[in-house]
Amino acid sequence: xxxxxxxxxxxxxxxxxxxxxxxxxxxxxxxxxxxxxxxxxxxxxxxxxxxxxxxxxxxxxxxxxxxxxxxxxxxxxxxxxxxxxxxxxxxxxxxxxxxxxxxxxxxxxxxxxxxxxxxxxxxxxxxxxxxxxxxxxxxxxxxxxxxxxxxxxxxxxxxxxxxxxxxxxxxxxxxxxxxxxxxxxxxxxxxxxxxxxxxxxxxxxxxxxxxxxxxxxxxxxxxxxxxxxxxxxxxxxxxxxxxxxxxxxxxxxxxxxxxxxxxxxxxxxxxxxxxxxxxxxxxxxxxxxxxxxxxxxxxxxxxxxxxxxxxxxxxxxxxxxxxxxxxxxxxxxxxxxxxxxxxxxxxxxxxxxxxxxxxxxxxxxxxxxxxxxxxxxxxxxxxxxxxxxxxxxxxxxxxxxxxxxxxxxxxxxxxxxxxxxxxxxxxxxxxxxxxxxxxxxxxxxxx
Numbered sequence: 001x002x003x004x005x006x007x008x009x010x011x012x013x014x015x016x017x018x019x020x021x022x023x024x025x026x027x028x029x030x031x032x033x034x035x036x037x038x039x040x041x042x043x044x045x046x047x048x049x050x051x052x053x054x055x056x057x058x059x060x061x062x063x064x065x066x067x068x069x070x071x072x073x074x075x076x077x078x079x080x081x082x083x084x085x086x087x088x089x090x091x092x093x094x095x096x097x098x099x100x101x102x103x104x105x106x107x108x109x110x111x112x113x114x115x116x117x118x119x120x121x122x123x124x125x126x127x128x129x130x131x132x133x134x135x136x137x138x139x140x141x142x143x144x145x146x147x148x149x150x151x152x153x154x155x156x157x158x159x160x161x162x163x164x165x166x167x168x169x170x171x172x173x174x175x176x177x178x179x180x181x182x183x184x185x186x187x188x189x190x191x192x193x194x195x196x197x198x199x200x201x202x203x204x205x206x207x208x209x210x211x212x213x214x215x216x217x218x219x220x221x222x223x224x225x226x227x228x229x230x231x232x233x234x235x236x237x238x239x240x241x242x243x244x245x246x247x248x249x250x251x252x253x254x255x256x257x258x259x260x261x262x263x264x265x266x267x268x269x270x271x272x273x274x275x276x277x278x279x280x281x282x283x284x285x286x287x288x289x290x291x292x293x294x295x296x297x298x299x300x301x302x303x304x305x306x307x308x309x310x311x312x313x314x315x316x317x318x319x320x321x322x323x324x325x326x327x328x329x330x331x332x333x334x335x336x337x338x339x340x341x342x343x344x345x346x347x348x349x350x351x352x353x354x355x356x357x358x359x360x361x362x363x364x365x366x367x368x369x370x371x372x373x374x375x376x377x378x379x380x381x382x383x384x385x386x387x388x389x390x391x392x393x394x395x396x397x398x399x400x401x402x403x404x405x406x407x408x409x410x411x412x413x414x415x416x417x418x419x420x421x422x423x424x425x426x427x428x429x430x431x432x433x434x435x436x437x438x439x440x441x442x443x444x445x446x447x
Contacts, residue, residue, distance in 0.1 A: 001055045001087050002028075003079040015107040019077040024104070025054050031103055032075055039141055044308055045152045055079075058086035065090050071151045073097055073144070076108035084108065084116055091130035092436060095137060095147050102139040112136060121435055134432070150433035153305035158437060159185040160301055163252050165245075166193055166260030169292045171417060173375040176294035183377060183438055184298055189252050193265055199244050200269055213239040220280075225342030225360075234355040235345060237272035242280050249286070256301060257281060260292035263350055273354025275329040275396075276345065282310040282332035283340070289313045290330050296418040299370040299379055302437065306430045307368070307422035309337035315395060316371065316419045319410040322402050323387070326421060329356035331397030335423045349395050358396040360389045367401060368426040371410075371419045378440040380413050381427045405445040 002025045005014050014020055019028050029052040040047040053064035061083065065072060072090040075097050088094055098109040118124050118132035137143045162168075168188050170176025180186040203209050216239040221228050228235065249257055259266065262274045274290065281288035287304050289297055296313055304311045310332035317325040329348050333340045344358040363386050371380040388400040403410065431441040 001061070001074060001079045001083055002077045003056060003083070015078055016105060016110055017078045017107040018104045019106070022054075025077070028075070028077060028104065029054055035141060036073075039145055039148075043145055043148065045149055047148060047152070055083070055087060058083060061086035061089065069093075070155055071095060071148065076106060076112070077104070078107045081111075081116065088116070088129070088131050092124070092135075093151070094131050095135050095144065096131065097137045097144060098139075100139050109138065121431075122440075146429045147432060149308075150306060150429045151436070153302055153429070153433040154436040156305045157184065157298070157302040157433070159187060160256055161187040161189065161252065161254040162256040162258060162297065162301075163189050163191055163249055163254045164258050164260065164292050165191045165196060165248070166262075166265065166292060168258075168294055169260055170295045170375060171291070171293045172415070173295050176375040179375040179377070180294045180298050186294075186298065186301075188294070189254065191248060191252075193261070193269070196244070196248075196266075197269055199247070200241075203240050203244055209240065209243060210236075213237070213243065216242075221345075223340050225340065227342075227344045229344050230347050230355050234272045234347070234353075235276065237270055238274075238276040238280070238355045241270050241272065241274060241277045245277060245281060245288075256287040258289040258292045258297055262290045262292075263348070267351060267353060273329070273348040273351065273356060275348050275354060275356035278330040279332050279357050279359075282330075283334040285310075285337075287311075288330075290328070291418070293418055295372050295374055296370075296420055299372050300420040302433055303368065303370055303420055303422050303426065303430055306426045306433055307337075307424060309423060310335055311420050311422045312397070313418055313420050314397070316414070316417060318414060319403065319407055322407040323400055324384070324403060324410070325390070325392070325394070325398060325400050326419065327392070327395035327398035329396045331357055331359040333357060333359050335359075335361065344396075346396050349393075356396045358391075358398075361386045361399050363387060363389075365423060366425050368422050368424060368430060369403075369419050370430065371413055371415075371417065373413070374415065374417070376440075377438065378442060379434055380410075380442050380444060381430055381434075382410075382444040383425055383427055384421075403444070407444070409444050 036049045055061045073095045074087045098106040118129045121134040168177035217235040278288040312331045314326040314328040342360045348354045348356045365386040367384045369382045383404040384401040434441040
């Protein structure tokens with residue numbers, strides 16, 4: 001957005017900024033297009049850039065906002081407050097970009113204020129502006145990128161289709177599946193164990209499928225850093241189950257999977273556990289969780305799309321000295337989205353049966369966590385780092401992690417609940433995405 005004021009003798013006739021002519025605006029539009037093209041090339045997520053619209057009037061702003069975009073970036077160079085408000089009519093699907101050093105200084109670098117913007121990042125009230133101070137970027141392409149990544153995550157999270165084998169549940173929150181459907185539009189497709197039983201029987205009788213699973217298991221055992229410490233048949237059967245789960249997902253046109261009664265019903269049926277199978281699905285880029293816990297699954301889906309890498313649903317423990325132990329039997333190995341971390345393939349802990357990975361995460365690895373407050377719609381976000389990969393008498397993949405920030409706040413958040421983790425620091429992006437999905441985001445971080 002820009003304006004073209006006319007010179008007046010012996011009068012103040014222009015605002016800050018040199019973008020005061022159509023020629024200057026055209027040059028700036030070219031600069032914007034080049035920056036966005038470069039950003040899209042390195043974004044790490046699919047990003048289609050529409051042509052830059054040069055806007056000098058509210059009517060032109062309305063036309064530009066009707067182009068079917070998922071998010072509008074308003075480059076607020078010059079122009080009136082009325083023009084700015086017209087450009088912000090896209091509501092909370094808006095980012096404002098202003099320049100200080102990255103190009104010609106923008107007038108709205110000076111003039112943006114809470115007259116036009118909501119003063120906090122919480123969901124707006126009925127009389128508050130939809131766009132907040134948190135939606136403003138000054139100069140930084142990285143700040144712009146992570147906000148766009150958050151929009152990408154929110155868009156893909158809302159309405160996501162989830163296959164729930166054995167039904168949908170919620171740990172200490174029976175209403176969690178209903179809330180996930182109602183609040184986030186999750187399309188939860190429940191598949192019964194009777195269907196799975198028939199598929200497993202057929203798979204065991206299909207020599208070609210068994211041979212393929214045997215070949216996959218042998219190839220997996222040859223991966224660098226892999227140490228097999230359970231019966232090979234459990235691993236073969238885990239790959240047989242992997243093929244079945246992939247079939248179920250393909251038939252339901254879904255990429256997100258969870259399984260209920262995973263520590264009981266499936267064991268005699270599959271002659272293994274689902275632990276390694278879920279790890280494999282995550283390593284492949286799908287999203288797979290044990291326990292069908294829709295308290296944590298929405299957070300896991302959103303964090304997956306924010307991080308663009310596998311996430312690990314795990315048990316939490318009592319915080320002490322800034323340390324929490326995170327443990328479950330289903331950890332992905334490619335948590336960075338690329339390399340397989342070293343892993344011992346053991347039995348599932350509680351049953352001493354089947355195949356489960358004990359993944360060694362790099363010490364010092366930065367982590368992001370989400371800890372939902374049951375199904376209330378409030379999520380606690382935090383940062384941490386791996387300090388050890390111990391071998392306690394608990395679930396196989398286990399990490400001692402140090403929580404960054406005022407960790408004692410966690411003492412009021414202990415719920416014997418599941419958390420979800422991802423590699424990297426995604427707290428800002430996860431919170432930005434969560435708020436756009438109607439979630440009350442409460443980060444544990446230094447002020």
